[in-house]
Amino acid sequence: MTASQPTAPTAPTATATATADAPYHFFDLRVLRTERVSPSMLRVVLGGEDLAGMGSAGRDQRIKLFFPHPGQDAPVVPRSEDGQWYAAWCALDPGVRGIMRTYTTRDLLRDPDALVVDFALHPGAEGPASRWATAARPGDKLCVLAPVGAENGGYDFRPPPGTRSYVLAGDESALPALAGILASLPPEATARVWIEVQDPADRQHLATEAAAEITWVVRDPAAPFVDAFRAADLPDPATAPYAWIAGESATVRALRRNLVQDRGYDRKSVRFSGYWRPGTTEDQLLTTGQAA
Missing domain, CATH: 2.40.30.10 (Translation factors)
Incomplete structure (x- = not known):
């Protein structure tokens, strides 16, 4: 999981202590x-x-x-x-x-x-x-x-009971998580999914029983992923969609701002995670206390 310089996905917590349910x-x-x-x-x-x-x-x-x-x-x-x-x-x-x-x-x-x-x-x-x-x-x-x-x-995708509408977005570092999330959705769910990849051949079949519309965006500095997401037709916030965003930290923050500030999504229903940051390793993030 790298960008222009060696990078790594951030840690879930600095201590990652065991829970009472599952050590x-x-x-x-x-x-x-x-x-x-x-x-x-x-x-x-x-x-x-x-x-x-x-x-x-x-x-x-x-x-x-x-x-x-x-x-x-x-x-x-x-x-x-x-x-x-x-x-x-x-x-x-x-x-x-x-x-x-x-x-x-x-x-x-x-x-x-x-x-x-x-x-x-x-x-x-x-x-x-x-x-x-x-x-x-x-x-x-x-x-x-x-x-x-x-x-x-150790997982963040926790939609409220009864959720039927989802917005998912991430880059290739989030592909394994997106695959797991889509596989977990019930048949009655609908999902709008946006995924940024390095190469057109990086597209994968992501199995799901939900009615999922997946948009693949090939990385292009002249056409940023954030701009494509901002222009997307996404579920009305009145339908109480649940959003999950992960990938490069700055991109994740920009997508969250678009959902909460521009589109009026409930911030409590937008789960976001910066998996990596250009030029920063996980060791450095942990040392500075910035891993989250």
């Missing part, structure tokens, strides 16, 4: 296979003996991936699972501790168990996560911090 555990996983989904998206399928204990809410379920440094066989992570893992991770030597990045679960499969994670790639702006994914081979080791139950604090 988070470290899972030692290995690469089973990789697949190039599109020019800008690489899929990594992971397996492990204890993967049966991992949970997911689907939708935009966040997990933390820990990558090894060059020369390490596996990432070094603290084994504290009492909500204090972050402090223990910070106490480790940065040159030794696992490189942490936040990603969205693309899928959690059963029979057999497998965790699917999609990596957005941008040539010329690779960060440690995309470099690892590009070089990944079967057997390579990875550690994942993830919930052990479906109900947990």
